[in-house]
Amino acid sequence: xxxxxxxxxxxxxxxxxxxxxxxxxxxxxxxxxxxxxxxxxxxxxxxxxxxxxxxxxxxxxxxxxxxxxxxxxxxxxxxxxxxxxxxxxxxxxxxxxxxxxxxxxxxxxxxxxxxxxxxxxxxxxxxxxxxxxxxxxxxxxxxxxxxxxxxxxxxxxxxxxxxxxxxxxxxxxxxxxxxxxxxxxxxxxxxxxxxxxxxxxxxxxxxxxxxxxxxxxxxxxxxxxxxxx
Numbered sequence: 001x002x003x004x005x006x007x008x009x010x011x012x013x014x015x016x017x018x019x020x021x022x023x024x025x026x027x028x029x030x031x032x033x034x035x036x037x038x039x040x041x042x043x044x045x046x047x048x049x050x051x052x053x054x055x056x057x058x059x060x061x062x063x064x065x066x067x068x069x070x071x072x073x074x075x076x077x078x079x080x081x082x083x084x085x086x087x088x089x090x091x092x093x094x095x096x097x098x099x100x101x102x103x104x105x106x107x108x109x110x111x112x113x114x115x116x117x118x119x120x121x122x123x124x125x126x127x128x129x130x131x132x133x134x135x136x137x138x139x140x141x142x143x144x145x146x147x148x149x150x151x152x153x154x155x156x157x158x159x160x161x162x163x164x165x166x167x168x169x170x171x172x173x174x175x176x177x178x179x180x181x182x183x184x185x186x187x188x189x190x191x192x193x194x195x196x197x198x199x200x201x202x203x204x205x206x207x208x209x210x211x212x213x214x215x216x217x218x219x220x221x222x223x224x225x226x227x228x229x
Contacts, residue, residue, distance in 0.1 A: 004067070005034035005199060006055060006166070011064035013050050013222075024050045025061070026222035034069075035197040037188075039210035042219035048203040049170055051219070055201065056089045056168045057081040069165065086115050090159030094171040096151040098143035104130065105139040108158045115162055122161075129157035133187055149180035156187055167191070169202040173209060185212055 013025040025047045032038050040048040053059040055066060057073060060081075065074045073084060085091075098107050108126040112118075130136055133153040143151055152172060159167055172188070173181030189212060191198055202213060210216045218226040 004031060005036075005069055006030070006032040006201075007065075007067040008051070008055065009065045009067075011051065011054060011061045011066070013047075013054065013059070013062050024222055025054075027064075028219070028223050030055075030217065030224055032199060032201065034199055036215065037192045037200045037213040038202070039213035039216045040201060040203045040219055041205070041207065041210040041216050043205060046219040047222040048205075048219050052168050052170055052201060052203050056091060056166075057084045058091075086111060086162065088165050090162070090164035090167045092152070092155050092159050092167065092169040092172050094174040096143070096148070096155050096175075098151055098154065100143050103140050103142055104135060104146065104154045107143070107154060108161055111158060112161045126157070126161060129160055130154065133157050147180070148175055149183060152176065152180075152184050153187065156184075156191075160191075165199060167198050167200045169200065171203055171205070173204075173206070181209075185209065188212070 008028060008030040011025050011028040012023075015022045015024060028047065028051055030051070040052065042048050050059065054061050057076065060075055065072055068088065076084065098104075099110070102110070105123070105126055108130060109122055112122045112125070127136065127139060130139060133156050135150060135153050135157070138146060138150060146154070169188070173184050176184060188200070188202070192200060204210050215227060217224055
C-alpha cells in the first residue's frame, strides 16, 4: 500500500445555530493509504461524520486541505463535487437512503444512470452485486418490503455500482441488531480482502466494530487524538 492516498491537513469546520457557533472540527489531520480500511472511532459529537463528509466532498472545510490520490479538492464547485462523488466515492449511510418508489434493483442502478450508464449491461452488473450481498431473490421488491439488514446490503451494492476508489461508511451497523450487524460486517471484510482491495473509511462508536479495520483512528473534540495499528 502506498502512502498518502488520502491526506487531510488542518481541517476546521464550524456550524452556526442562530447566534451560536459550534466548532466541530478543530484542525484534524489524517492520512489513509491506498487499500487501507480505517475505523474512525469516537463518541457522538467528536467530529467523525463531519470529517467523513468532508473527505467525501459532501461538505467543504472552513480551513484546511484534502488531497485524494494527488488531487486537491478542498474547495470545488457544487458541480465538480457532485462529479467527484459520482466517479470516485461510494457512500453507505446508517439510514440506508433508499428511494421508496424504486425497486431494490433500480436503487442500485441509480448512481450508474446518473453517470450516464444505461442499458442491459448496468442491469446485469447491479444484479451481480445484489447476488454478492445475498439479495438476488429481492430484485423487484421495494425498500419497505425489506428488513433493515437487507436495505443495508442493497446500500452496499449501490455504493459499489460505479467501482469507486473509496468507500465511506457512516455507522453502517448503527440501526441493526447485533446478528444482522455482524452479517453486514462480514460483507465489509470480504469487500476489503477481495482482489479490488477497496480503500474504506468507516465511522463507528463501537470499539468492537472498529477492531475489524486495519487501523483505528480515535477522534475527540474535533481532532485526531490517536491512531493505532
